Amino acid sequence: MASATLTVRAGKDKPPPKTPGWIWALPPVALLALFFLYPLALVVQQSVQPDTGGTSLQPYSDVFASEAFREALGTTVWLAVGATAGCLVLGFALALIIAFVPFPGGRAVARFIDVFLSFPSFLITLALLFIYGTKGMANGMWTDATGAAEGPFQFLTTPWGVLLAEITYFTPFVMRPLLAAFSQIDTAQLEVASSLGAKPGRIVRRVILPEALPALAAGGSLVLVMCLNEFGIVLFTGAKGVTTLPMLVYSKAILESDYPAACVVAVVNVAISVGLYGLYRVVSRRVGA
Amino acid sequence: MLVHSRKGKLATWALFLVLFLPLFALPLLVILAASFSAHWSGAFPSGFTTGHYEAATRGESLTALTTSLVTAVSASLLALAVGSWAALAAASLKNGGKRVLDTLFMLPVAVPSVVVGLAVLVAFSKPPMILNGTRWIVILAHTILVTAFAYQSVSAAIVRLDPAYEQAAASLGARPSYVLWKVKLPLLLPSLNAAAGLCFALSMGELSATMMLYPPDWLPLPVQIYAATDRGSLFTGAAVAVVLMAATLLVLFGVSRVRTRASYR
Numbered sequence: 001m002a003s004a005t006l007t008v009r010a011g012k013d014k015p016p017p018k019t020p021g022w023i024w025a026l027p028p029v030a031l032l033a034l035f036f037l038y039p040l041a042l043v044v045q046q047s048v049q050p051d052t053g054g055t056s057l058q059p060y061s062d063v064f065a066s067e068a069f070r071e072a073l074g075t076t077v078w079l080a081v082g083a084t085a086g087c088l089v090l091g092f093a094l095a096l097i098i099a100f101v102p103f104p105g106g107r108a109v110a111r112f113i114d115v116f117l118s119f120p121s122f123l124i125t126l127a128l129l130f131i132y133g134t135k136g137m138a139n140g141m142w143t144d145a146t147g148a149a150e151g152p153f154q155f156l157t158t159p160w161g162v163l164l165a166e167i168t169y170f171t172p173f174v175m176r177p178l179l180a181a182f183s184q185i186d187t188a189q190l191e192v193a194s195s196l197g198a199k200p201g202r203i204v205r206r207v208i209l210p211e212a213l214p215a216l217a218a219g220g221s222l223v224l225v226m227c228l229n230e231f232g233i234v235l236f237t238g239a240k241g242v243t244t245l246p247m248l249v250y251s252k253a254i255l256e257s258d259y260p261a262a263c264v265v266a267v268v269n270v271a272i273s274v275g276l277y278g279l280y281r282v283v284s285r286r287v288g289a
Numbered sequence: 290m291l292v293h294s295r296k297g298k299l300a301t302w303a304l305f306l307v308l309f310l311p312l313f314a315l316p317l318l319v320i321l322a323a324s325f326s327a328h329w330s331g332a333f334p335s336g337f338t339t340g341h342y343e344a345a346t347r348g349e350s351l352t353a354l355t356t357s358l359v360t361a362v363s364a365s366l367l368a369l370a371v372g373s374w375a376a377l378a379a380a381s382l383k384n385g386g387k388r389v390l391d392t393l394f395m396l397p398v399a400v401p402s403v404v405v406g407l408a409v410l411v412a413f414s415k416p417p418m419i420l421n422g423t424r425w426i427v428i429l430a431h432t433i434l435v436t437a438f439a440y441q442s443v444s445a446a447i448v449r450l451d452p453a454y455e456q457a458a459a460s461l462g463a464r465p466s467y468v469l470w471k472v473k474l475p476l477l478l479p480s481l482n483a484a485a486g487l488c489f490a491l492s493m494g495e496l497s498a499t500m501m502l503y504p505p506d507w508l509p510l511p512v513q514i515y516a517a518t519d520r521g522s523l524f525t526g527a528a529v530a531v532v533l534m535a536a537t538l539l540v541l542f543g544v545s546r547v548r549t550r551a552s553y554r
Binding site: 021022024025027028029031032035036037038039040042043046090093094096097098100101103109112113115116118119120121122123124126127128129130131135136137140167168171172190194200203204225228229231232235236238245246249250253254259262263266269270273274276277278281 | 291292293297298301302304305308309312313314315316317319320323329333371372374375377378379381382383386390392393394395396397398399400401402403404405407408409410411412413429432433436487490491493494495496497500501511514515518519523526527530533534537538541
């Protein structure tokens with residue numbers, strides 16, 4: 001590493017530029033190509049040219065025709081869109097309070113959010129099992145209070161359980177850029193608006209929201225991509241009824257050993273995610289967030 | 290600032306607590322409480338016990354902890370080396386080249402981790418490189434996944450670097466390699482540290498790609514937690530999860546201590 005980075009820098013400086021700068025970019029790009037791009041290309045190749053031989057789009061038509069795939073595609077998209085919308089609303093409200101109605105302990109909350117981000121997503125589902133599971137806290141309280149045999153909270157193994165977990169886990173990803181954007185807003189603007197008689201709701205709509213739009217757009221599209229790719233939450237939910245595209249890739253490849261089909265689903269998933277991610281990069285560069 | 294009346298403020302804070310506590314604080318508390326309790330069949334856990342931790346810190350769970358630590362440390366170091374090299378190289382390129390490198394190295398973020406796992410499995414299960422069934426395939430997949438984050442944070446730090454330092458050093462006759470080693474890298478050290486912490490935390494919690502390719506003798510903690518909950522031992526799962534969180538936090542804390550000392554340079 002030491003000698004390697006030394007030489008990287010050597011390429012940058014102008015006087016006698018014997019080696020152009022891009023030479024120093026080659027080693028890491030070669031590693032990336034070998035260990036990431038080449039495997040991805042193999043997945044695409046496998047999807048049209050299974051090991052059994054022959055090139056055909058048969059795997060694609062088979063997969064597209066299957067009910068399981070269509071259902072997974074639909075579930076993935078609506079879960080991701082729903083979770084993103086939920087994260088945006090919730091994250092905006094919470095960040096607004098932390099930034100503009102400051103309270104003692106607000107900094108601790110901001111620190112807590114950073115810590116929260118460093119934990120894996122499936123912990124949320126694990127916790128929800130204790131809270132809303134059939135024998136969990138909420139149902140326990142209900143049965144204790146009413147004497148009923150079963151509690152009313154049975155949504156955990158449905159898409160709604162996944163939605164709740166995703167909103168919980170991904171909201172901090174929206175709050176962080178929002179808090180950064182809010183700290184740039186000159187509070188004098190708010191005071192002026194307020195002294196001219198604007199109600200809080202109006203200030204939020206006319207002063208704060210326009211300033212926060214870039215951060216909202218950037219955070220929202222990042223969360224959308226992450227929700228499309230989320231696997232741990234769905235796996236831990238353990239529900240047969242909730243299948244998303246990443247889950248389908250896993251079950252086709254590992255449980256059914258049907259690699260061509262897994263590769264087809266993977267290609268579709270990558271196309272959607274990378275397309276959206278490209279959009280996110282364009283949006284965040286355009287708005288400078 | 291936004292709400293001036295005392296009543297309004299109190300109402301807003303109450304709203305905040307009502308939204309924040311059940312959604313974000315409760316899950317972590319519940320896992321902690323469950324890891325110490327013997328039963329949980331009513332509203333609250335009952336029967337304090339440390340038995341789950343005994344199960345979680347010996348045998349296969351202890352192996353899983355060391356497995357996770359070894360995987361995360363090696364993946365972070367590799368990712369940091371490749372990521373910062375690429376970021377330094379990209380910073381010296383013109384706009385077009387930098388954009389190409391940015392796109393290439395951020396691509397693993399956009400590709401679903403499960404697909405990264407599938408791709409690595411497909412590519413390295415056949416000659417010339419057979420890694421399938423060894424621990425290296427897990428470390429490789431983790432490295433691919435976290436390199437993007439190392440690249441991103443080091444890139445951002447390079448942009449913020451004041452060029453006056455390296456210009457001053459260069460004007461005094463320092464060779465480029467000397468400037469890099471004695472000026473640039475020390476200034477970047479805090480960011481390199483932060484990037485290492487981020488990579489470590491991400492690798493510790495990585496489940497999606499790992500599920501696709503872990504060999505039977507290399508089970509990281511998240512897989513262990515999944516195995517425990519899948520066979521119904523939720524409490525052991527919770528205890529192992531607490532071990533995972535504690536290990537991650539401890540390392541992050543240590544890394545942040547190093548960072549504060551490095552930033553005095």
